[in-house]
Amino acid sequence: MRNETVKTDIAVIGGGLAGVNAAIAAARLGRTVALVNNRPVLGGNSSSEVRVWVCGATAHGTQRYARETGIMGELFVENQFRNKDGNPYFWDMVVLEAVRAEPNIQLYLNTDVHEVEADGEAHDRTIRAAIGWMMGSERRIRFESAVYLDCTGDGLVGFLAGAKYRLGREARAEFGEEWAPEAADEIMLGSTLLFYTKDAGHPVKYTPPRMAIDVTKTTIPERRIIRSGDNGCAYWWIEWGGEHDAVHDNERIRDELWSVIYGIWDYIKNSGKFDADNMTLEWVGSLPGKREYRRFVGDYVLNQNDILAQREFDDRVAFGGWSIDLHPPQGVYATESGSKHLFPDGIYHVPFRSLYSVNVSNMLMAGRDISASHVAFGTTRVMATCAVIGEAAGTGAALCAAKGISPRELHGSHLRELQQTLLRQDASIIGLRSDDETDLARGARVFASSERSRFGIEQPAYAIPLHADIGITVPVDPALDGIELLVDADAQTTLVVELWDTGRPENYVPHAKLAEASVALSAGSLQWAKLGLSWTPVTACNAFLVVKANEALALHISDRPSSGVLAYRRSEQTGTSRPNEEHQPGQPLVEWRKHEFDHAAPCIRLTAPTEAFAADKAIDGYLRPYGGPHLWSSERMTAARLEWLELTWSEPVPIRELHLVFNDDVNDDLINLHHHITPYETMPTLVKDYRVEAREGGAWATIAEGRGNYKRKNVLRLDAPIQTDRLRIVVEMTNGSEYAEIVEVRVYA
Ligand SMILES: Cc1cc2nc3c(=O)[nH]c(=O)nc-3n(C[C@H](O)[C@H](O)[C@H](O)COP(=O)(O)OP(=O)(O)OC[C@H]3O[C@@H](n4cnc5c(N)ncnc54)[C@H](O)[C@@H]3O)c2cc1C
Structure with a gap:
């Protein structure tokens, strides 16, 4: 056995996507970093050990122009290049190689930190060392750094250092959160194990192990969606432990989850309800993916109202866009939907004050343990958002280490430098302008x-009947002065188009109606219909055009999408309750869905030249x-x-x-x-x-x-x-x- 001491500027404990992004950000700014992860594979819940797919602000394509940039953006684009089919092992390698590409990072895998040395009064603690045990190598390693980042998800480092934290749900009155319960409690989101299946090409017998539950005696078949051939995170709803302690009861929770998986597989294989004779289990998880545990208290606690109001914090350093996504405490056994979702009208901002401890002066946090209420955590918890928060916290840590100051001092005196450094890295901040005087x-x-000043999307690929309203956002820079749409008319009719603003520059939903125009059309195909819509906004912005439903008309669509233009279909059904997902009514982002136009765009011309x-x-x-x-x-x-x-x-x-x-x-x-x-x-x-x-x-x-x-x-x-x-x-x-x-x-x- 060996005793070692590792001295670096920064120690990042936890190698999930928050920790990975934090470590890379700090290392690229010239700081030495120890990245310590207690498992053999980086990526946390996204690794091949757990296999949760990495979601972020795009919210599976619901948000507009919301994919992350910066380090998380690099990982997405690199993975797409190498691994567009989504092999979990190739993803592991994308993450590992991104870390290994940074000479300033010393990576310690299989190293479990379970001791922390910290001193000072309860209101002003300082971490002096974090001590880990490298499994399989008999190495006891003491990590000494000026700044620590707790990216462990569970928050063990901060806990051992005496950092203030919260567990469970706040009372509604504390932050005035509509989605919080009346009284505070210790309910959390549960943990999950996933599984992969494959077609063996010949019949495969399945004898369930004794632990398998009989799912027909539960509400699972009726209340959840079970399909032969689904894999991995399609089964995110196999969730349990929300009424237990996700950490101390981890072993118990794993056993329950295994019982459910082997029971579901029994149902798929042996109930006769599925075409699954040749199917077999290819992989079953053994490390429960934990959704929630400690949330540290920072100088600011992000809450539901900040998310829904899309509050523009002066110290914003990252953004998110996933819905507030909360699950019933009984998880897989609940009779309600597996999740309920609430979206703001666009992306929301994350303040730096939620990324450092209120009482441990040299600790920042990133990932699911940031300073957020349970309800706000319901959206910040998705991994690409954890990752961009990680990049912001790692950048903050690097500046703190370079200047020998605390994160609070950084916030007080060097906030602009922090934000400008992030922008120089192409990090995910929206609406903040770079003003780097050295550039x-x-x-x-x-x-x-x-310059593309005459704007038109003019090559039709197919036409869609105007059964529903179609939305189109176009840039107005400096003015809109007429549009043309390519349509087919079955009979003489009138095409009506409304002009709306979007409320905020980062939003892409109709907010206030400004004008309406119509044009009479005769029967005929491939007609450019001219609409006299005009608008000169105070500053350049997007217009939201609503092409009104009309059963006599079809709108031509190009399969060559164009930068600057997005389209949406208005859905009648805004509030839905399905077994796995419940969406609240009246959410414009859900009402105006863009998925069918993601690689397409309506044929449209702007009459006036654009400077966009x-x-x-x-x-x-x-x-x-x-x-x-x-x-x-x-x-x-x-x-x-x-x-x-x-x-x-x-x-x-x-x-x-x-x-x-x-x-x-x-x-x-x-x-x-x-x-x-x-x-x-x-x-x-x-x-x-x-x-x-x-x-x-x-x-x-x-x-x-x-x-x-x-x-x-x-x-x-x-x-x-x-x-x-x-x-x-x-x-x-x-x-x-x-x-x-x-x-x-x-x-x-
Ligand atoms: C089943 C499930 C489904 C989910 N669905 C989605 C989804 O579809 N998309 C999505 O983006 N998010 C989803 N989430 C949420 C998301 O996975 C988590 O919120 C996210 O992984 C948190 O990232 P993190 O980096 O903070 O923590 P984690 O991913 O938990 O990573 C923490 C890392 O720290 C390590 N660690 C912990 N303690 C120590 C220690 N003491 N010493 C050293 N290392 C330590 C762990 O081994 C791990 O590698 C889901 C979560 C679960 C469990």
């Missing part, structure tokens, strides 16, 4: 080979859609014209590093496992081949290039700095899109 691009004039895709959008400081696409787009690329974006300065500037952000279409809902398959390996809108040229001695010289690119953010560091007053990025080829698009260019000396 030389901010002082440049920008122009381009062409102008060249200077690439330096406007916004990295994501926010009241407009915030990217430069060329006209449709042709062999006859080279597409480029050029930056010029009045005097030559020294250039050493370039940051290029390409468009990876944050509207597309990527996922690590098999929930759904996005058809392409690389996002078509991403630039594939490009070169960067500088004007030197009256001629263009290539100073950097990218070949076969499939990533969103490219950082190009030149071997030696150059001086130039003209720089251009020449887009040679995309990964499929007909338009050259660049979200952001940064230039550093």
